[in-house]
Amino acid sequence: MFQLGKTIVSEDLIDKDFVCNLSAxxxxxxxxxxxxxxxxxxxxxxxxxxxxxxxxxxxxxxxxxxxxxxxxxxxxxxxxxxxxxxxxxxxxxxxxxxxxxxxxxxxxxxxxxxxxxxxxxxxxxPVRVQDYSEFAAVNYHKWPICDDACTLGKELQVPVYKFTKDALIRKFGEDWYAELEKVAKEMS
Known part of the structure; x- marks a missing residue:
């Protein structure tokens, strides 16, 4: 877990891969x-x-x-x-x-x-946000019905945070996402 502004973010957003596989x-x-x-x-x-x-x-x-x-x-x-x-x-x-x-x-x-x-x-x-009084927890939600999405994400090498980029920017803003990218780069 790491903090970005008023959010606590799970490292799974960086470590796990995911791309929806609707055909599966x-x-x-x-x-x-x-x-x-x-x-x-x-x-x-x-x-x-x-x-x-x-x-x-x-x-x-x-x-x-x-x-x-x-x-x-x-x-x-x-x-x-x-x-x-x-x-x-x-x-x-x-x-x-x-x-x-x-x-x-x-x-x-x-x-x-x-x-x-x-x-x-x-x-x-697959990102879930839980709001608390002082911060928001930003987590990856693992659901067995999305196993094919994890497999496809791994094949394509697309981490969760990149798959959900537009949604994360919509929720938290471009500056927040830019900070997330910096953390991801430091972790790799």
Whole structure:
């Protein structure tokens, strides 16, 4: 672990390799699990505002879940998440012709309909950020369904921090990322 500003960063972001391999996993991270994707407080208004624009990119089941539960939910523990379809996959999920899961929000973004890519927690994955009162912990999340991504990352020699560069800059800023690159260079 090392400190960058008000963050404590796991060395796994530098030591571990990762590149999503959607042809192998089929987007399982949007399907598996017991909860929706974490949503930040400031993303709530954005999700409400863009919902009419992203609705055409969503499946009927997702639309129904969102219209019944809302564009986000609050758990019993007070955490904000995307709603789920029947307690399973994310309500914002979309599938391409090959049956690979994707994000309807990101589909709308890629089509130029909206300027919000997707919740930052999704964009950052496999990086997870836990906010505390004085700092944020920035960690690599190892999930067996992403083993193919680890293998591909190792083949291509792409460390987690490089794979998630755009998302890390979105979350922490360019200066923070430049400092992370310096630490990575010193560690190699």
């Amino acid at each position: 996993c089929k987007g399982e991270c949007c399907i598996a699990g017991e909860a929706g994707a974490p949503v930040e407080e400031e993303e709530i208004a954005v999700l409400k505002e863009i919902y009419p624009k992203i609705k055409p990119f969503l499946r009927a089941e997702g639309i129904q879940a969102i219209e019944e539960q809302g564009t986000h939910i609050k758990t019993d523990l007070g955490e904000l998440e995307t709603p789920l379809v029947n307690g399973a996959e994310c309500a914002y999920i979309s599938f391409n012709e090959q049956g690979v899961a994707g994000c309807g929000i990101e589909d709308a973004y890629n089509s130029g309909v909206i300027d919000f890519r997707k919740p930052i927690s999704c964009h950052l994955y």
